[in-house]
Structures are given as structure tokens and as C-alpha cells.
Amino acid sequence: MGKGVLYDATKCIGCRACQVACKQWNELPAVATANTGTCENPPRMDAYTFTRIHFSEIEDNGKFQWVFNKLQCMHCEHPACVEACIVGALEKRPDGPVTYDDRKCIGCRYCQVACPFGIPNFEWDKPMPWIRKCTFCADRQGAGLKPACVTTCPTGALNFGERDDLLAEARERIKAAPGRYVDHIYGEKEVGGTSWLYLSPVPFEKLGFASHSSEPVTVNAARAMGAVPPVLLGVAAAMTGIYWLTKRRRKLSRVEKSDKENTGVPR
Amino acid sequence: MIQQQKRTFPLGISVLTIVVILGLIPMIIRYINGLGAVSNLSDGRPWGFWISFDLYCGVALAAGGFTLAGWVYLFNREKYHAVARPAVLTAFLGYTLVILALLVDLGQPWYIWHAMIYWNIHSPLFEVAICVMTYTAVLALEFSPAVFEGLSKSNLPVIRRFNWRIPWRIIRTIQIPLVIAGVVLSTLHQSSLGSMLLMMPETLHPLWYTPILPILFLNSAIAVGPAMVIFETTLSSRVFGHRLPLDILSGLGKAIPYILGLYLLLKLMDLMARGEIGLIFTAYPQNLLWWGEMIIGVILPVILFSMPGVRQSRRGVFWSAVLVVLGLILNRFNVSMLALAMRPGFTYFPHWMEVAISAGLIADALLVIWLAYRLLPVASHEEATGTT
Numbered sequence: 118m119g120k121g122v123l124y125d126a127t128k129c130i131g132c133r134a135c136q137v138a139c140k141q142w143n144e145l146p147a148v149a150t151a152n153t154g155t156c157e158n159p160p161r162m163d164a165y166t167f168t169r170i171h172f173s174e175i176e177d178n179g180k181f182q183w184v185f186n187k188l189q190c191m192h193c194e195h196p197a198c199v200e201a202c203i204v205g206a207l208e209k210r211p212d213g214p215v216t217y218d219d220r221k222c223i224g225c226r227y228c229q230v231a232c233p234f235g236i237p238n239f240e241w242d243k244p245m246p247w248i249r250k251c252t253f254c255a256d257r258q259g260a261g262l263k264p265a266c267v268t269t270c271p272t273g274a275l276n277f278g279e280r281d282d283l284l285a286e287a288r289e290r291i292k293a294a295p296g297r298y299v300d301h302i303y304g305e306k307e308v309g310g311t312s313w314l315y316l317s318p319v320p321f322e323k324l325g326f327a328s329h330s331s332e333p334v335t336v337n338a339a340r341a342m343g344a345v346p347p348v349l350l351g352v353a354a355a356m357t358g359i360y361w362l363t364k365r366r367r368k369l370s371r372v373e374k375s376d377k378e379n380t381g382v383p384r
Numbered sequence: 385m386i387q388q389q390k391r392t393f394p395l396g397i398s399v400l401t402i403v404v405i406l407g408l409i410p411m412i413i414r415y416i417n418g419l420g421a422v423s424n425l426s427d428g429r430p431w432g433f434w435i436s437f438d439l440y441c442g443v444a445l446a447a448g449g450f451t452l453a454g455w456v457y458l459f460n461r462e463k464y465h466a467v468a469r470p471a472v473l474t475a476f477l478g479y480t481l482v483i484l485a486l487l488v489d490l491g492q493p494w495y496i497w498h499a500m501i502y503w504n505i506h507s508p509l510f511e512v513a514i515c516v517m518t519y520t521a522v523l524a525l526e527f528s529p530a531v532f533e534g535l536s537k538s539n540l541p542v543i544r545r546f547n548w549r550i551p552w553r554i555i556r557t558i559q560i561p562l563v564i565a566g567v568v569l570s571t572l573h574q575s576s577l578g579s580m581l582l583m584m585p586e587t588l589h590p591l592w593y594t595p596i597l598p599i600l601f602l603n604s605a606i607a608v609g610p611a612m613v614i615f616e617t618t619l620s621s622r623v624f625g626h627r628l629p630l631d632i633l634s635g636l637g638k639a640i641p642y643i644l645g646l647y648l649l650l651k652l653m654d655l656m657a658r659g660e661i662g663l664i665f666t667a668y669p670q671n672l673l674w675w676g677e678m679i680i681g682v683i684l685p686v687i688l689f690s691m692p693g694v695r696q697s698r699r700g701v702f703w704s705a706v707l708v709v710l711g712l713i714l715n716r717f718n719v720s721m722l723a724l725a726m727r728p729g730f731t732y733f734p735h736w737m738e739v740a741i742s743a744g745l746i747a748d749a750l751l752v753i754w755l756a757y758r759l760l761p762v763a764s765h766e767e768a769t770g771t772t
Contacts, residue, residue: 161729163427197583203513205504221502224491227509229430231583235727238427239491241420246491325728327586334585337595338508341579344598345511345572352571356458356564363460 119194120213120258121280121312122267123287126324127297128274129185131156131170135266135275139168139189142254142265162188164238164249168266173324184317186324187266187275190215190236190251191304192312195333198228198237206248213280213312214253222248233308233327233334253312280312287316309333396623397754400747407744410737411488419491422737428730431720433738438485438745440716442478443516443577444605445709448616449475449523450570451609457563464632469530470620470762471613476523477749479516484745508579515573522566529555534760574605581719589723591663591674594654597719603650604681604712607643610636611685611708618702624757633702634695640708641686648682673718681711 139145148166150159157172168189175182192215199207199215206221207228217237224246228237240246254264262268267277276283284305291298303315307329317324410422419425425432452471456464487493499513529552536548555562578601581588594600614633621627655661664671685708694700726732756762 161427200506201509201580201583202504203507203509204498204502205507206502221498222492223495223498224493225489225509226430226491227507227580227583229427230587230724233586235428239419239430241418241426243418244415246418248491329586334583337585338579338582339506340595341576341582341598342506342508342511345576348575349568349572352568353564356454356567360458360460360560360564363458367460 119211119280119312120253120277121192121283121314122264123276123278123283123314123316124187125274125276125290126184126186126315126317128272129170129187130272130274131172131183131185132271133158133170134269134271135187136166136168136170138265138269139251140166142257143167143252162236162238164240164247167249167251171325173319175319175323177319184319184324186315186317186326189266189313190253191234192251192253193233193308193333194310194312195308195335197231197233197308197334200335200338201227201231203227210255212258214255214258216252216255217248217250219247224248231334233329280314283314287314290316306331397751400751400754403747404744404751407741407747410741411744413737414488414741419489422735422741424732424735424738426730426732428727429721429732432732433721433734434485434489434742436717436720437713438489438742439482440577440720441713442482442485443512443574444601444608444712444716445612446475446478446482447570447574447605447609448613449478449526449609450519450566451606452613453526453563454567457560458567463635466628467613467617467632467636469527470617471609472523472526473530473756473762474612474616474749474753476520476527477752479520479523481745481749482516483520484748485742488741508576508582511576512573512580515569515576519566519569519573522562522569525555526559526562526566530756530760530762570605571602575599575602577601578719581724584724587725588719589667589670589725590658590660591655591667591670592719592723594658596650596654600647600650600654603643603647604715607640607647608708608712610639611705611712614701614705615709618698618705620753620757623754630696630698630701633698637689637695637701637704640689640704644682644686644708648678648686651678651682670723673714673722677711677714677718679711680707681709681715685711 140147145165145167148159148163153160155172157170159166159169162169168187171186171188173184173186175184192213193209196207196209196215199205199209202222203225204221204223206218207215208218209215224239226237226239226248228248229235229239237248237250239248254262254266257264263277267275276286278286284302287302287305291300291302298316298318299320301317301321303317303321303326304311304313309331315321315326322328414422423432423434448471452464452468455461456468486496490496499510500517504510532548532552532555535543535546536552538544575598578597578599581593581597582595585593614636617628618633652661655664664674667674685704688694688700688704688707691700694704721732
């Protein structure tokens with residue numbers, strides 16, 4: 118079935134080689150940044166930065182500890198961006214990646230507003246701007262390669278494989294070392310499941326992960342869109358009926374009036 | 385100083401022309417330096433003033449077109465015939481403005497036609513796009529008899545020579561199907577603007593996020609339709625000097641408490657059904673926005689329009705209609721901007737150039753309305769004098 122990546126925060130050392138590999142493979146330019154007082158850089162993702170290691174400062178048994186997590190497109194199983202895209206430029210492929218086709222995009226940015234993880238970014242500084250985001254290295258996957266970030270990761274914090282296998286692997290890791298992990302695989306159920314899965318030593322809220330329900334964010338919109346054909350037919354029929362009725366009533370009253378005039382009998 | 389007696393352009397027109405030019409300059413900058421140069425939009429707030437004001441408010445405020453056309457031609461209320469044509473004209477201009485604004489807001493406006501060939505039928509925005517495109521054409525056709533009437537009375541013999549009665553008659557024969565299409569398309573896209581926000585259950589505040597958002601959007605658009613017609617016709621009668629009978633204005637006002645009453649009921653029942661009714665007291669500061677839109681746009685107008693004394697005064701009807709319009713604007717800004725959470729770490733306040741572009745577009749429309757009233761039989765109908 119679909120591919121996925123398992124990110125194990127206990128194995129990540131925050132070296133950011135994945136960020137560099139991502140920039141190299143996608144030929145993304147460097148971005149000038151200012152020191153923000155943390156060791157993370159750049160401070161946020163944008164159209165030229167598809168992935169980023171976030172540093173969380175955690176107090177663990179009175180000791181200071183850094184816990185890292187990698188941010189990029191989660192490649193949802195039920196992606197809001199795909200549902201939202203007016204021209205179908207975004208597509209969830211059965212093998213995992215949510216891909217973007219800039220030959221269709223008109224730049225409406227609904228995907229940015231709809232994404233529950235705040236991932237698609239826009240080229241605000243360009244006169245002909247596109248949406249940019251992590252591609253899950255769909256091009257590399259097509260050639261039988263792993264994503265660039267996974268290939269470069271020196272500690273094995275990133276594992277690429279079948280999503281189902283990765284889920285089993287994650288459960289095994291939690292079972293083997295219950296003290297090491299919180300009993301939660303982020304991405305297994307969130308927003309209906311994501312291709313990227315996370316293991317963490319601390320509760321995910323502490324790492325800045327949004328606590329999403331397991332319901333895909335698209336359900337209500339999909340329900341509303343399903344009502345469109347019946348509403349279309351219903352309103353058209355109702356309006357035609359009302360027109361017919363009012364017209365008939367007017368004709369009847371006119372006939373009545375002329376009858377009265379003809380006979381000249383007042384009521 | 386000797387004043388030239390021949391004043392062809394009133395002062396208002398010169399002001400509007402300046403506003404148009406001031407709006408054009410940022411537009412040019414946008415196409416050279418990108419959206420970031422003329423707006424404060426960012427990845428954290430990708431939709432800002434243009435979407436909230438030009439799209440969300442613009443489409444809703446143009447609802448007078450379908451409500452009045454439906455009321456007059458389908459429900460057969462001939463009394464309101466005189467306001468149907470101005471309502472259709474302003475609706476047509478409103479939708480044209482929406483499309484023009486999108487040509488600035490879209491990243492790739494030259495590919496706007498992609499919406500017609502690459503269909504994503506799951507996207508509420510796709511439905512809005514198709515309906516807006518079709519409905520703008522429908523409105524143009526609905527208004528075209530006025531243009532044909534104007535052309536047949538043109539000062540130029542060349543234009544007069546063509547028999548404008550022919551296209552006029554063609555449009556008149558398909559008028560009822562056009563009005564029905566207008567009502568259907570409006571129902572669909574007014575509600576779909578609400579469906580668009582259903583995609584954001586996590587970011588839209590629970591005071592506003594509800595599965596019935598599309599119904600609430602349609603309901604509030606129907607309520608603001610007559611209010612906007614009162615607002616526009618009052619102003620245009622000031623400028624162009626043909627007064628409408630008060631009877632028509634108060635008749636329109638009489639419908640508003642029923643429509644807004646239903647809206648209030650739906651809003652409150654929905655909050656109670658979802659168990660979130662307490663938020664109207666606890667969710668500070670968003671609850672202030674909620675109370676603002678409910679008091680200004682719903683509760684006060686329901687009370688005012690229910691009072692016969694208010695309905696019998698032009699001033700009373702006008703200002704009550706202004707309240708409905710203001711409340712609707714606040715509502716659309718709430719759902720599409722103020723109560724919609726940004727990505728963490730971002731702030732947004734509209735750049736003056738964003739506002740200038742929108743203001744320039746509105747000035748465009750006002751200039752066209754001014755021209756239309758001078759050149760075309762907008763306020764007076766041929767058919768009203770007995771062709772029907």
C-alpha cells in the first residue's frame with residue numbers, strides 16, 4: 118500500500134543534515150535569516166524551505182534536554198489541500214505522496230488556508246508565484262530511491278517503508294522500551310492518518326504538535342458538497358413551480374376580473 | 385476668477401477617478417514585484433482583506449440581484465419592478481468586481497480559466513468559481529434589455545439603424561429561465577462560500593464553525609439582499625434625483641425581520657445543539673465580535689424593521705438597512721479573517737495598498753453605475769409601461 122516515514126525523536130540528534138539534503142535535491146536557494154535565540158534555523162518554513170528540525174527545550178528529571186522533531190508535509194491520507202484545490206493541482210497518490218502540479222495551479226492559496234498542519238507555502242516575492250511544499254521526493258521514489266532526507270539521516274531517526282510495516286515497527290519499539298516513548302504514534306490516527314509517523318519520548322503537545330481529532334478535516338465540506346446536486350435540482354424545481362403557480366393565479370384573477378366586467382354584476 | 389459654466393464632470397466623479405488611479409498603481413507593483421510587495425499577506429495569513437472584503441462581502445452584498453429578480457419575476461410581485469433592474473445592475477457590477485479583485489489576489493491570474501478545464505468537483509471553491517462565472521453571465525443577460533433599449537435611443541444614427549428590438553425580444557423570451565438560473569446559481573454559491581470554511585474545523589472558532597455554515601451563509605445573503613437594495617436605491621435617488629415611492633422601500637424592509645429572525649433562530653439553536661452556547665459569554669475576545677455582528681446586523685434590524693414608525697420614514701428604513709449591511713460585513717470578516725486562527729507566530733493587518741486596490745475597484749463600479757444611469761434606462765422600464 119502507501120509508503121510512509123517513521124520519525125523517531127529519540128534517535129534524532131538535531132544535525133539538520135535532512136534540511137541540507139532537502140535543499141540540495143529540490144534545488145532550493147538559501148534563505149538569509151537572523152539569530153532568533155534558539156539553535157533552530159531557519160526560524161520557519163517557507164517556499165524555499167520544505168523541512169525543518171524544531172528544537173524543543175524540555176525539562177526531564179530536573180535536567181535540561183533537547184527533543185527534536187522534523188517538520189514537513191505530513192502527506193495525509195485524507196488531505197484537506199487535495200480536497201480544497203480548485204483545479205485539482207494537488208493529488209494524493211496511492212503510493213503515499215501528496216504531489217503538486219504547477220501546470221494546473223492558479224495560485225488561489227486555498228490549500229494554505231485548508232491545511233491543518235500549515236504546510237503549503239507561497240512565493241510571496243515573485244511576480245509569478247507558485248505553491249511550494251515537501252514532495253515526499255515523489256520523483257526519487259519513482260526511481261526506486263528513498264526520500265533525500267531519509268537517505269542522508271546519519272542516526273536512523275528516519276525510516277522509509279510501507280506505512281503498515283512502519284506502524285507495526287513503531288508499536289514494537291514502544292512495547293520493547295515503554296519507558297523510552299510515550300504510548301502514542303502521532304500520525305496513525307490524526308486527521309484520518311498521515312503518511313509520516315512520529316515517535317516521541319515526551320507528550321507530543323510539548324513538541325508543539327497540534328492535537329487533532331481522528332476525523333479527517335474534510336468530512337463536513339464533503340458532506341456539503343454532496344448536497345449540491347439535490348439542492349440544484351430542488352431549487353430549480355421549486356422556483357419553476359412557484360413561477361407557474363403565481364402565473365396561473367394571476368391569469369385566474371384576470372379571467373375573474375374580465376368575467377365581472379363582461380357580466381357587469383357587482384359582488 | 386471666471387468660472388467655466390459648462391461643468392461636465394461633477395466633483396464626485398473627479399474624486400472617483402483619482403481613487404481609481406490610486407488603486408491602479410499598487411496593481412502594477414503587484415505584477416512586477418509579487419504579492420508580498422503590495423500586501424501584508426503571508427504564509428500564516430494567506431487570505432486577507434481581498435478575500436474577506438472583495439470576495440466574501442462582495443458576493444453577499446450582491447445578493448440583491450437574485451433576491452429581487454426572484455421576488456419580482458417568480459413570485460410575481462410587480463410592485464418591486466422598479467428596483468429589480470438597478471438591483472441586477474449592481475449585482476452584475478459586484479460580481480465583476482469580485483472577478484477583478486481575484487485577478488489581483490490570485491498568484492497566477494492568467495490561468496484563471498484553468499478552473500473551467502481542470503475540474504475538482506470536491507472543492508467548494510470550484511463550485512463558487514463555476515457559479516460566479518456563470519451567474520455573472522446570467523446577470524449580464526438579465527440586464528442586457530436595458531442596454532438594447534439605451535442603444536435603440538442612441539444619439540448616433542449608425543447605432544440606431546440596427547433593430548435592437550430583435551435581441552431585446554430574444555432576451556425577454558428567455559427571461560424567466562434566466563431568473564430561475566440566477567436563483568439556483570446564487571443559492572449554490574452563496575452557500576458554498578460557507579462550505580469553503582467547513583474545511584477549517586481546527587482553525588475557525590467554534591462560535592462560527594458549524595456544519596450548517598452553508599445554510600447560515602445563504603440565509604444571511606437573502607437577508608442582506610433587500611437591505612442592500614434599500615441602501616443603493618436611496619443613495620442613487622439622492623444622486624440622480626428620481627425618488628422611489630416609500631411604499632416600495634418599506635415593503636422591502638417588512639420582509640427583513642422574518643428572514644433575519646429565522647437566521648437568529650438558526651444561529652442560537654445551532655450553538656445550543658452543539659453545546660457551545662456558553663461561548664457567547666466565555667470566549668473573550670471572540671464573543672465581542674459575535675455580539676457585535678448579532679446586535680448590529682440581526683437583533684437591532686429585526687426590532688427596527690418591525691416598528692411601523694421606522695418603516696414609514698425614509699431615514700428609518702435607510703439606516704436600519706445600513707445596520708443589516710454592516711452586520712453582514714462584520715460577519716463575513718469574522719468567519720474569513722478575525723475568528724480564523726493564523727499559523728502560530730504570524731500577525732496580519734491589511735497593507736494600505738491592499739485597501740487602495742479594493743477602493744479603486746469600487747470606484748470603478750461607481751463610475752460605471754453613474755454612466756449607466758446617465759446613458760441607459762436603469763430606473764425606468766419600458767416593460768413597466770405595459771409590454772408584459
